[in-house]
Each structure stands twice: as C-alpha cells, then as structure tokens.
C-alpha cells in the first residue's frame with residue numbers, strides 16, 4: 310500500500326469558525342471606548358455588517374441587491390487603501406480587520422491611527438482565538454493520524470494583518486509579521502501536539518493562490534521518504550480544493566459539514582464527506 314500524507318484546512322474544517330459574534334462586537338466596543346473613540350457603537354455595527362456580507366459572499370450565500378451594493382463599495386475602498394499591496398503582491402488582503410475597521414470609522418469622520426488599529430485588531434483576534442474550539446470529530450481524527458504514523462500538514466489562510474502608513478494614508482503589509490501573529494494564535498493546535506512546522510499560512514500569497522499548497526507539498530516531499538499519495542481535506546471548494554488540485558495533490562476531499570446541497574459541486578475529482586470520521590479508514 311502506498312503511503313498517504315494528509316493536508317488539512319484549519320478554519321471550518323478542524324476548528325469552528327464563525328463570522329462576527331456578539332462577544333466579538335462587545336470586545337470591540339469596549340476597546341473603542343477605552344481608546345476614547347467616538348461613535349463606537351456605529352463603528353462596530355458598520356464593521357460587523359461589512360464583515361458579515363463579506364463572509365456570506367465568500368460562502369456563496371445569497372446577497373440582496375442592496376447588500377451587494379454595500380459590499381462592492383466596501384471592496385472598492387479596500388482596493389484604494391491597499392493600492393501598494395495589490396501592486397506588490399498582485400492580490401487584495403480582503404480579510405484585513407485593520408482595513409475594515411479603518412473604513413468603518415472613516416464613514417463617521419473618524420481617522421483611526423495605526424496604533425488604534427493595531428490595538429483594536431489585537432482585541433478582536435484575541436477574542437476569536439479565545440472562542441476557538443475543535444469540532445467533535447477533529448481530535449479523534451488527529452489521534453488516528455498520529456497512531457497510524459500518517460504524516461499531516463495544516464494549511465491556513467492569512468489573517469491579513471496590515472498596518473497603516475500614516476504619512477501616505479495607505480496600508481502596508483509585512484508577510485512575516487502577519488504570519489508570525491497567526492502562528493502565535495494557534496495555541497489550541499500546539500496543545501494537542503501539533504508543531505509550528507506542520508502549519509502553513511497564506512503569507513504572502515493567500516488562498517486561493519496555490520502557493521501555500523505547493524509550499525506544504527514541497528515540505529512533505531522533503532520529510533516523507535519515497536512516493537506518497539497526497540490527500541487534501543477542506544470545507545471551501547474555491548479556497549481549498551481547487552488550489553490543491555492546481556498544486557498537484559492526488560486526492561481532493563470536500564468536507565461538507567452543513568450538508569449544504571446549495572453549493573453542491575460538480576467537479577468529478579472531488580469526493581465529499583460530511584464528517585472527518587468518514588476519512589478514517
């Protein structure tokens with residue numbers, strides 16, 4: 310039997326991830342109040358609305374004409390603010406909390422400083438990290454991999470941590486800084502014996518760019534002696550499965566936890582499972 314190496318997405322595959330919760334909003338509001346920034350309530354509400362629309366659109370959910378219009382306006386401003394990043398890396402950092410917060414404050418005539426943005430974004434990410442938890446089938450699956458000495462690597466999207474250059478008024482991106490912050494907040498993974506070297510993050514080129522999948526696959530080729538079959542498991546067809554295929558992975562599995570028939574996929578090479586338990590042989 311040929312060797313198997315697994316490549317696993319993290320958010321919505323191993324760890325429960327939500328859009329914006331009330332808990333996140335409260336933390337953000339408190340942080341804005343502490344910084345004595347006016348219109349805290351309005352800023353949080355606008356940020357949350359923009360973010361929910363972005364997340365819904367990412368998940369392929371229906372958006373009304375009004376929602377679509379608001380989302381387009383948001384992305385247009387994001388593109389302006391990230392002008393230099395887009396020029397350099399060829400892609401927009403769409404999930405940047407710093408940029409989204411900046412845009413929401415700007416709507417109420419408030420210019421957030423780089424230090425405010427960093428403070429607020431840290432608050433939000435700390436809250437997200439605190440609330441992170443594994444799905445019930447995650448630890449049994451990781452145990453199965455460990456017990457059977459099956460190598461595995463985790464592939465995660467970038468947190469898109471940006472900073473505002475107050476002189477130019479544009480956002481800047483340091484891939485190492487962004488990656489470092491993301492790796493630091495994966496304590497939940499290290500606690501169950503996963504090491505940092507197994508985790509691949511989409512900095513500088515984020516999913517759905519196949520770059521991070523190629524990086525992980527190359528590492529596996531170095532670590533695992535001889536031929537192996539690579540298996541990718543992820544919840545997002547666009548962000549996990551299509552790029553894994555482009556990167557040259559052998560088997561592609563869609564983890565459809567919500568049994569979401571709306572987004573049913575037609576690609577022949579993709580197998581579907583509804584729980585990680587199904588991947589245990």
Ligand SMILES: [Mg+2]
Pocket residue numbers: 318319320321322543544545
């Ligand atoms: Mg995911």
